[in-house]
Amino acid sequence: MKRLAPPNISFNDMLVKCSEGMEQVNVRNNFISVFPTFYVKEQQYQALSLAGNLYTYAKVNPLANATLVVGHLTKRKLVNLYENNLRDKDKPARDYYDALLISSGERCPFCGDIGHTKNLDHFLPKAHFPEFSVMPLNLVPSCRDCNMGEKGQSYATVADEQALHPYVDKAIFYQEQWVFADYIDEDDGAFRYYINCPDTWSQEDKNRAANHFNSLALGLRI
Structure with a gap:
């Protein structure tokens, strides 16, 4: 994002x-x-x-x-x-x-x-x-x-x-890491992308990040 x-x-x-x-x-x-x-x-x-x-x-x-x-x-x-x-x-x-x-x-x-x-x-x-x-x-x-x-x-x-608004939303969504990847060492190898929001975030912010990530199918597009 x-x-x-x-x-x-x-x-x-x-x-x-x-x-x-x-x-x-x-x-x-x-x-x-x-x-x-x-x-x-x-x-x-x-x-x-x-x-x-x-x-x-x-x-x-x-x-x-x-x-x-x-x-x-x-x-x-x-x-x-x-x-x-x-x-x-x-x-x-x-x-x-x-x-x-x-x-x-x-x-x-x-x-x-x-x-x-x-x-x-x-x-x-x-x-x-x-x-x-x-x-x-x-x-x-x-x-x-x-x-x-x-x-x-x-x-x-x-x-x-609520999707993340690029112009006005909270800085945490853009300055803190919440998207990660694991390397799967099988066959030709692949990466699995997932979210893990900081513990300091509110549950609402965590849910918004998850909704944004999942609704845009970002795990499959990165």
Whole structure:
């Protein structure tokens, strides 16, 4: 697992850049009018993530494509904001997408440099949390195996299941050793990877590390 510095692109910068890609003036102005609501959502995300409690964030429920999520913006529009604006190679915001994608040195932080970054992972999936579809702190460079596998559309509802957040999680997950290997001297030889968290860690942190390791099948991928 690899710790990343938080993005140097602010949410405001991202929203402004996305607005520049909106050709219709009324659409752009309506989008800009809800910026304050985006900022409130960002503050909630920051506070919860820094405390390790992002799993407690209250998602909009029920959530359908036509559900209003941020002011007058529906889930569909917020998902499209990522798909057809930020990720669109012909839009101004694409520069920010590319900057985030290479910010980890093109190595995936979720699996600890095993895979090469191929896309941006929504730490809180945009299908369930569309209000964070283009928020830089929620966009983590990821390899295909991590992003398309178990991590992809899943999200935690209890502390033990919360994946490690490369931008904001506790230093212990990145500075202390908790992944080990045994050499099995049979046939051609092989390594068996396993976790053994320090005794000083809380049981919750141990469970989170185990869940991260197992859900991404890291023991088979190292």
